[in-house]
Amino acid sequence: MSKKNVLFSGFMLFSLFFGAGNLIFPPYLGMESGSYYVIAIAGFILTAVFLPFLTIISVSLSDNGLLSIGQRVHPVFGLVFAIVIYMSIGAFYGIPRASSVAYELGFMQVYSAEGRLPLFLFSVVYFGVTYLLSINPKKIIDLVGQFLTPALLTILAILFIRAFSTFNYKDAPAVEKFKSAPFLEGFLEGYFTMDAVAALAFGIVIINGLKDKGATDKKDLIRGTVSAGLIAAVGLIVVYLSLSWIGRVLPHDEPLENGAEILVLASQQLFGYGGNVLFGSIVILACLTTCVGLTNACASFFNKIFPKLSYKKFVIIFIVIGMLFTNFGLDLILQIATPLLVFIYPISIVLVILSLFQHFLGESKKMYVLAVSVATLFALYGVLDTFNIHIKILNSYLMLLPLYENGLGWTVPTLLAAVTGYVIDIKQKEVVYRSN
Missing domain, CATH: 1.10.4160.10 (Hydantoin permease)
Known part of the structure; x- marks a missing residue:
């Protein structure tokens, strides 16, 4: 080349x-x-x-x-x-x-x-x-x-x-x-x-x-x-x-x-x-x-x-x-796209980071499933927020999460979910070591 x-x-x-x-x-x-x-x-x-x-x-x-x-x-x-x-x-x-x-x-x-x-x-x-x-x-x-x-x-x-x-x-x-x-x-x-x-x-x-x-x-x-x-x-x-x-x-x-x-x-x-x-x-x-x-x-x-x-x-x-x-018009574009982008962004970042780490740590199915599941739940709640739909009881707990007010409340729970999934697969000897 x-x-x-x-x-x-x-x-x-x-x-x-x-x-x-x-x-x-x-x-x-x-x-x-x-x-x-x-x-x-x-x-x-x-x-x-x-x-x-x-x-x-x-x-x-x-x-x-x-x-x-x-x-x-x-x-x-x-x-x-x-x-x-x-x-x-x-x-x-x-x-x-x-x-x-x-x-x-x-x-x-x-x-x-x-x-x-x-x-x-x-x-x-x-x-x-x-x-x-x-x-x-x-x-x-x-x-x-x-x-x-x-x-x-x-x-x-x-x-x-x-x-x-x-x-x-x-x-x-x-x-x-x-x-x-x-x-x-x-x-x-x-x-x-x-x-x-x-x-x-x-x-x-x-x-x-x-x-x-x-x-x-x-x-x-x-x-x-x-x-x-x-x-x-x-x-x-x-x-x-x-x-x-x-x-x-x-x-x-x-x-x-x-x-x-x-x-x-x-x-x-x-x-x-x-x-x-x-x-x-x-x-x-x-x-x-x-x-x-x-x-x-x-x-x-x-x-x-x-x-x-x-x-x-x-x-x-x-x-x-x-x-x-x-x-x-641009206003309609933003109205349609904003909920979609709020939904996909956390999930995308999680997938990218996990796919990089797997080349060093091995591929763990449960790591992917648990981490993406948690990120998806936060992403769905973020979509509700774009429509001004709030669950007060849930919101009071979510506010305790680090960086939640900055739109990054999903990071710590997702990290914990990924670690949990990886540890479970390690113990069950289900981690696959390969280049892709």
Whole structure:
């Protein structure tokens, strides 16, 4: 396998991760963290970069990606959970969210328009381009890794270089939450990017791309995928540090409500009206590459599960779904996706961590079953919470759990369940030691 293909695979993986949310979160963290910036961004990088990187490794070590990871709990669970993952991060959320953000934060920065017609026309062009880039899976690495990602990185570099040479670092106050727990707040900001879930899908895109480039040996595939993940991780760290630094040092008189406002103001201060064009181009390119990756991942997965329909037909299906949801509006997308994402995220993280540890500790069936069962119970209760449904008696006990108020109450009980399952299997001599 050539180093060139690995490099372009890493570029592509960077672009798949770097969507609109990843563009907007870091500047706002930089602004809010003030003098606690270094500690806060360290927490952010841990969950927004390191955790997705671990997920990529986990997928590369599994024979059948997400499916085989989930099947360690039960074959039916593995299939159902994989379908839920791909529909949640793809058709019902990731794809239409990327196109909606491309329109609202990208296109609208350059051309002001009102009504449904401009959105419809934009979505036709946007998804037309997505279709052309996604229709041939063997060309994904070439198109995204060689062309789209360098274009995105070039535009980002223009913004960063100008910002570093213009803005000066000054002491700035932090908001209260960063004063009290800067690392935890940064950790949670990275956690809520939900890139660890997206990595479950993107890992397969990289593996398939490397196979199309001639990599057949399993060791080469693992080495190539991990190397691509490392390249993407380094790129994300550099970009996140740069974006958050801009938010940290940007001079502003009026309060800024989110990362998008910070970057728009920074672009305008640095480039005048051309800054709007620059920012709009960054957003559209970032969203487009993510959309292409998700379309490819979803179409490849469902083509494998339901081979009677071709890959191209599944691409069309997800393109049509994406267009429909885009024109329904971002609010509806979030209403549908939020409960799904709240449900799948804890379970996904548990599966990823267990699948990594099993390569050192051995595969324990009860460890998977107990840990995922506990995580699922917490995830279901989290879904109820999104609908403002609370069980007072249960809530009073759950509040005693560490990090429950931060949305991480599931971590300690799930860890205890995993340890319990593993110990039971050790005593019953049912732990299986194998590479996959």
